[in-house]
Amino acid sequence: MLIDNQTAVLVCAGPSLDRLSPLAWKAIEQAGAIVSVNGSLVARTCLQNRVRFTYAAAMDAATGLVDRVPGFADAWNQTPAWRVSAHGTTAVAESYVKEVEWWGDDPDEGYVGGSTAMVVGNWLCNPWPDDPLSRAERTAIAKRSAKAIPQRGFKRLAYMGLDMVPGQGGHATGAGVHASGFSESLARYHIVCSGWRLFFLEARERGIRVVNLTPGTGLMRVPRLEVPDEWLEPP
Numbered sequence: 001m002l003i004d005n006q007t008a009v010l011v012c013a014g015p016s017l018d019r020l021s022p023l024a025w026k027a028i029e030q031a032g033a034i035v036s037v038n039g040s041l042v043a044r045t046c047l048q049n050r051v052r053f054t055y056a057a058a059m060d061a062a063t064g065l066v067d068r069v070p071g072f073a074d075a076w077n078q079t080p081a082w083r084v085s086a087h088g089t090t091a092v093a094e095s096y097v098k099e100v101e102w103w104g105d106d107p108d109e110g111y112v113g114g115s116t117a118m119v120v121g122n123w124l125c126n127p128w129p130d131d132p133l134s135r136a137e138r139t140a141i142a143k144r145s146a147k148a149i150p151q152r153g154f155k156r157l158a159y160m161g162l163d164m165v166p167g168q169g170g171h172a173t174g175a176g177v178h179a180s181g182f183s184e185s186l187a188r189y190h191i192v193c194s195g196w197r198l199f200f201l202e203a204r205e206r207g208i209r210v211v212n213l214t215p216g217t218g219l220m221r222v223p224r225l226e227v228p229d230e231w232l233e234p235p
Contacts, residue, residue: 005032007156008124011046011053012117013039014163016214017172024231025049028160032151033124037117039069039175040161041079047174054150056081057120059099061091069176082150084120094141097123103202107134111202113195114182117162121199125208127153156209164193165218197221 003009009031011017017040025045028034033054040046041056056079058065058072066073076083076091083093087108098104099112099119107129110119128138128149142149161172169183182192200222203210212222215232 003027003030003158005030005151006154007031007158008033008035008121008154009158009160010035010037010057010117010121010124010162011040011043011051012037012159012161012163012214013043013171013175014161014214015170015172016163016216017043017045017161017175019215019232020045020160021231021233022049024227025051027231031158032154035120035124036081037120037161038065039072039171041081042069042071042075042174043161043172044174045172053079053081055084055120055124057084057116058091059086059089059097059116059119061085061093062089065176068178071174072176080147082147084123086119094145094147095123103199103206105206111195111199113199114192115195117159118195118199121157121159121210122203124152124154124157125203125206155207157203157211159210159212159222160214162212162214162219162222163217164189164196164214165216168218193219193221 009028035055036053038058084095085091085093087096087098097110098108100109103111107126110123138149166189169179182189200210212224213227
């Protein structure tokens with residue numbers, strides 16, 4: 001899959017991030033948007049490779065994530081990335097997403113399928129609203145936060161760090177020592193996997209390509225592509 005300025009790369013916090021080489025991060029730099037999902041904002045590999053995130057997404061930034069991921073609160077407050085969190089949260093962010101039970105086509109909606117990665121993926125595929133009031137609001141937010149208004153309306157989504165191995169809910173080094181919700185039980189795992197399948201099918205209906213570039217992923221409900229050997233550190 002070509003990573004270019006029409007592709008959004010969503011960097012989840014799975015342990016496979018630790019396997020990515022500097023060449024992988026160099027390739028990812030070509031994306032139209034690089035999106036941190038939850039604790040990947042402070043993952044050691046992202047810090048060491050000086051990943052310049054376009055967006056920082058965390059639906060539960062104010063509801064427990066800061067307690068589970070050391071350093072996340074400071075990084076969230078200081079990041080130059082455009083922050084995205086859940087509608088109704090107390091977290092400081094530039095955009096707030098209304099989580100919906102099906103793929104959302106409105107500009108402020110995102111599909112809540114069991115993962116921030118799905119919510120923000122859906123939201124990124126919806127263009128910014130183009131009416132004068134919405135443009136003025138975005139401009140005011142950008143000025144207030146001293147941030148550029150990033151691109152949206154993507155037709156390609158690529159996921160990294162989306163390990164989703166049954167029973168293994170660990171994270172990349174630095175991205176938290178808690179277990180992801182999908183690992184609570186096999187039943188929960190299947191529910192989240194079904195959410196990913198719906199996410200993929202609804203995206204395809206809209207002409208949006210979704211691919212999982214995570215080496216060793218356990219998620220079989222989204223098309224997977226193997227990354228080049230040079231993207232991975234030697235074992």
